[in-house]
Amino acid sequence: ELKVEQNPLFLSMQEGKNYTIYCNYSTTSDRLYWYRQDPGKSLESLFVLLSNGAVKQEGRLMASLDTKARLSTLHITAAVHDLSATYFCAVDPSQGGSEKLVFGKGTKLTVNP
Amino acid sequence: DAGVIQSPRHEVTEMGQEVTLRCKPISGHNSLFWYRQTMMRGLELLIYFNNNVPIDDSGMPEDRFSAKMPNASFSTLKIQPSEPRDSAVYFCASSPLYNSPLHFGNGTRLTVT
Numbered sequence: 001e002l003k004v005e006q007n008p009l010f011l012s013m014q015e016g017k018n019y020t021i022y023c024n025y026s027t028t029s030d031r032l033y034w035y036r037q038d039p040g041k042s043l044e045s046l047f048v049l050l051s052n053g054a055v056k057q058e059g060r061l062m063a064s065l066d067t068k069a070r071l072s073t074l075h076i077t078a079a080v081h082d083l084s085a086t087y088f089c090a091v092d093p094s095q096g097g098s099e100k101l102v103f104g105k106g107t108k109l110t111v112n113p
Numbered sequence: 114d115a116g117v118i119q120s121p122r123h124e125v126t127e128m129g130q131e132v133t134l135r136c137k138p139i140s141g142h143n144s145l146f147w148y149r150q151t152m153m154r155g156l157e158l159l160i161y162f163n164n165n166v167p168i169d170d171s172g173m174p175e176d177r178f179s180a181k182m183p184n185a186s187f188s189t190l191k192i193q194p195s196e197p198r199d200s201a202v203y204f205c206a207s208s209p210l211y212n213s214p215l216h217f218g219n220g221t222r223l224t225v226t
Contacts, residue, residue, distance in 0.1 A: 045214035
């Protein structure tokens, strides 16, 4: 059974600082997704990573995937308050493609002025 | 594009009552997913459909839960009878293609007293 672990689960940081959220998964997969959820809201897709070494960037967020290490990172550069949200990674465990994503528990990020 | 539409947004009911949650996916999306989100268990996939056909319902917790997709533009998740432990936010999501991110609805917050 695929397990997806994120750390940290809670992250409080100051504006302007950099930090990285980690997503480890337990079985082979080359499809990983990052989502953002604001309190009381829906989930919004941030990044789709579909191969080993994939790197995607949008604004102050950059995501990467290392399928050999079974690890994805979400790097935050010069954080701003608007980035405060919960970030989820999700992994497709099927080599054949089942669309059955398994989500991590989420990392709740709070950016303080 | 109106996005994935769920109704109702909030539902409060008494234990033992029947609850029906509704979802309209984005037009043209072939896959539809029902997720449940709680603080304790995070996001759990309950069931997903591909071209209106249920593909995997292994996440449906008990026989009290059932889901249907009578056509490409409508799906329901029914709980009968409901119990307090069913209290959660239920999300519907759709996607157009394999390897595409999920598009989530705004969710239905269910409270069973």
